[in-house]
Amino acid sequence: MSDVHVKFDLASTSDDQVFLPPAPLLAGAHVSGLPSYQEIYSKSINDPDAFWRSVAAELHFERVSNKGLEYNFDMRKGDIFCRFMDGSTTNIAYNCLERNIQKGLGDKVAYLWEGNEPSDSYRVTYQELRDKVANFSAVLRAHGVKRGDVVALYLPMVIELAVAMLACARIGAMHSVVFAGFSAESLATRIVDANCKVLVTADGFFRGSKTINLKKIADKAVTLSSTDGVEVTSVILLEHLKRVTVPQGAVLPKKEPLTDKDFLYETEMQKHADKESPVEWMQAEDPLFLLYTSGSTGKPKGIQHTTAGYMVYAYMTMKCSFDAKPDDVYWCTADCGWITGHSYLLYGPLMNGLTGVWFEGVPLHPSPSRIWNIVDNYKVNKLYTSPTAVRALSALGDKWVKETSRSSLQLIGTVGEPINPAAWLWLHKVAGEKNCAIVDTYWQTETGGHMITPLPGATPTKPGSATFPFFGVNPVLLDAEGRQIEGPGEGNLCFDRAWPGMLRGVYGDKERFVKTYFAPFKGYYCTGDGARRDEDGYLWITGRVDDLMNVSGHLLSTAEIESALVAHANVAEAAVVAAPHDIKGSFPYAFVTLNVGEKLDAKLIGELKQLVRDKIGALAVPDVIQEAPGLPKTRSGKVTRRILRKIAEGCDTGLGDVTTLVDESIISELVNGRNRLG
Numbered sequence: 184m185s186d187v188h189v190k191f192d193l194a195s196t197s198d199d200q201v202f203l204p205p206a207p208l209l210a211g212a213h214v215s216g217l218p219s220y221q222e223i224y225s226k227s228i229n230d231p232d233a234f235w236r237s238v239a240a241e242l243h244f245e246r247v248s249n250k251g252l253e254y255n256f257d258m259r260k261g262d263i264f265c266r267f268m269d270g271s272t273t274n275i276a277y278n279c280l281e282r283n284i285q286k287g288l289g290d291k292v293a294y295l296w297e298g299n300e301p302s303d304s305y306r307v308t309y310q311e312l313r314d315k316v317a318n319f320s321a322v323l324r325a326h327g328v329k330r331g332d333v334v335a336l337y338l339p340m341v342i343e344l345a346v347a348m349l350a351c352a353r354i355g356a357m358h359s360v361v362f363a364g365f366s367a368e369s370l371a372t373r374i375v376d377a378n379c380k381v382l383v384t385a386d387g388f389f390r391g392s393k394t395i396n397l398k399k400i401a402d403k404a405v406t407l408s409s410t411d412g413v414e415v416t417s418v419i420l421l422e423h424l425k426r427v428t429v430p431q432g433a434v435l436p437k438k439e440p441l442t443d444k445d446f447l448y449e450t451e452m453q454k455h456a457d458k459e460s461p462v463e464w465m466q467a468e469d470p471l472f473l474l475y476t477s478g479s480t481g482k483p484k485g486i487q488h489t490t491a492g493y494m495v496y497a498y499m500t501m502k503c504s505f506d507a508k509p510d511d512v513y514w515c516t517a518d519c520g521w522i523t524g525h526s527y528l529l530y531g532p533l534m535n536g537l538t539g540v541w542f543e544g545v546p547l548h549p550s551p552s553r554i555w556n557i558v559d560n561y562k563v564n565k566l567y568t569s570p571t572a573v574r575a576l577s578a579l580g581d582k583w584v585k586e587t588s589r590s591s592l593q594l595i596g597t598v599g600e601p602i603n604p605a606a607w608l609w610l611h612k613v614a615g616e617k618n619c620a621i622v623d624t625y626w627q628t629e630t631g632g633h634m635i636t637p638l639p640g641a642t643p644t645k646p647g648s649a650t651f652p653f654f655g656v657n658p659v660l661l662d663a664e665g666r667q668i669e670g671p672g673e674g675n676l677c678f679d680r681a682w683p684g685m686l687r688g689v690y691g692d693k694e695r696f697v698k699t700y701f702a703p704f705k706g707y708y709c710t711g712d713g714a715r716r717d718e719d720g721y722l723w724i725t726g727r728v729d730d731l732m733n734v735s736g737h738l739l740s741t742a743e744i745e746s747a748l749v750a751h752a753n754v755a756e757a758a759v760v761a762a763p764h765d766i767k768g769s770f771p772y773a774f775v776t777l778n779v780g781e782k783l784d785a786k787l788i789g790e791l792k793q794l795v796r797d798k799i800g801a802l803a804v805p806d807v808i809q810e811a812p813g814l815p816k817t818r819s820g821k822v823t824r825r826i827l828r829k830i831a832e833g834c835d836t837g838l839g840d841v842t843t844l845v846d847e848s849i850i851s852e853l854v855n856g857r858n859r860l861g
């Protein structure tokens with residue numbers, strides 16, 4: 184068994200940009216100093232059961248079995264599976280709330296909520312949150328939700344979203360949170376896939392100065408679902424707009440009429456305020472939630488996480504990667520519509536008994552100082568955000584940062600996409616005033632929690648590297664033939680063994696689960712990312728190696744965008760690739776071949792963009808749509824995206840081998856077409 188990846192010796196590095204953990208974080212950290220990380224890492228690899236069971240012992244289990252981590256990653260040896268502490272029972276919502284209240288944290292602030300407008304704020308304690316959760320779980324039960332059902336949550340970043348997620352977990356129903364920026368069609372697809380009977384949503388919200396009429400979208404999704412054979416029976420509607428400040432220049436959306444499926448959130452809460460709604464003790468391997476993520480074949484995948492493994496992993500990664508301490512004021516800027524919001528805004532911080540900031544707004548509204556003002560107002564000491572936000576903020580100049588204090592900050596984490604060294608160094612020098620640990624965490628919706636990450640009191644960091652694996656995780660780099668690359672080199676990033684927080688399946692599609700993650704390299708979980716290991720054993724994520732693209736930290740499927748484009752009557756074919764973008768990391772660049780006689784004018788471009796917005800959501804709209812007289816294809820009819828990607832990047836030459844193409848002349852036409860776009 185190799186622990187080669189963590190044998191780094193600071194004295195022997197040839198790298199001149201290595202940053203040591205800041206002294207205040209090193210002292211008293213849960214994992215203090217590199218030798219301590221190396222020692223614990225070795226233990227976690229050599230005896231994973233002992234390691235993870237000792238972590239689990241820090242949480243409440245109603246019943247504890249003698250099982251540890253059981254799994255098979257090799258499809259040649261039988262079914263792919265993973266089980267953790269099978270036969271034990273527990274409840275994650277209980278571990279977030281009741282367990283902390285019993286420890287005396289009832290009056291501690293669980294969340295400081297700050298709205299889209301800085302004037303809107305309130306706080307909620309652990310006890311208040313527990314009471315709301317118990318109350319809402321009674322509402323869900325009254326609407327027929329039972330253990331094992333899936334409830335769709337389509338809400339802005341309000342505390343009621345936390346309440347609804349925890350209420351589902353309390354009664355053993357799976358939540359399926361759908362990001363409120365997704366379209367009606369996207370929401371409907373997710374409702375239908377998991378047969379959701381209950382939808383929790385809101386009338387609307389403001390995002391910066393934009394108004395979002397959420398109910399209108401939700402109503403449309405309910406109608407679309409019904410056409411697709413899934414009848415939502417109850418829509419629980421939160422009236423959010425009446426309690427928030429209308430941003431300057433914005434107007435309240437038109438009030439949508441209530442339908443006979445609508446039940447007002449507040450009324451339902453009052454109606455069921457006194458009902459008993461006990462905690463369900465869940466089997467360790469009972470499903471906890473679904474969260475949809477893009478798939479390379481187009482249709483989103485419902486990633487399924489289970490109770491005990493996800494719980495223990497979210498708890499432990501939160502504790503170590505952010506060195507969670509009782510006095511922390513911790514702020515994760517992610518939306519709960521993404522996995523980061525699940526693991527590191529909701530479950531991780533609550534299980535660790537922290538005070539968190541729950542933010543409804545956007546980083547640049549009403550000014551580019553907003554993030555730092557919030558840090559100062561609440562004395563945030565640990566901040567978790569995205570490279571896209573960092574690049575957007577740094578592009579506006581240092582003035583907005585410099586006029587704030589940020590003296591409370593000790594740690595800044597990032598997630599979602601590779602962080603370029605310039606953005607990393609900006610965080611370190613400008614935002615962090617050289618006092619903060621910069622924690623670049625690599626992981627995925629599927630992994631449940633951090634996989635490769637520095638630990639703030641232990642790991643010397645290099646700008647742009649996610650550094651070393653988390654406890655119990657063994658990353659391997661494989662070449663195209665599946666051979667392990669030992670030592671320095673670059674390859675497909677895979678994991679050779681299970682970890683408690685890993686997904687247990689793709690909802691309703693076992694075959695896709697196996698095919699996506701375990702078929703590419705037999706015996707390994709395949710991430711779909713490339714990575715490089717340097718001379719010191721540091722890991723550097725190089726980006727996706729499949730047909731997914733990462734735009735502002737959000738994974739999008741090229742196939743899904745293409746199928747939206749070809750839904751237009753004038754489009755014969757479409758190919759979408761990722762093109763580099765200074766702030767977003769990359770953006771969707773679309774090539775479309777039109778039917779004979781059609782022309783790509785401004786009107787058609789507008790229609791195509793609208794189509795993508797309607798079918799997926801604003802985040803997937805291509806920034807550039809270029810007309811392509813034809814697409815470069817191999818003799819077997821496969822579109823060569825590698826060449827399209829180069830063209831979108833702006834290359835005229837060095838497009839690689841084009842001799843296998845059916846029609847080479849297409850290339851120069853596409854290059855000329857791109858140059859005409861400017």
Ligand code: WTA
Binds near residue numbers: 624626628711738
């Ligand atoms: C990318 C987000 C480089 C990667 C938690 C991965 C990263 C995908 C990093 C998962 C990082 C995430 N450095 N790339 N620190 N973190 N990624 O499922 O391509 O939304 O596969 O989960 O984001 O995105 P997802």
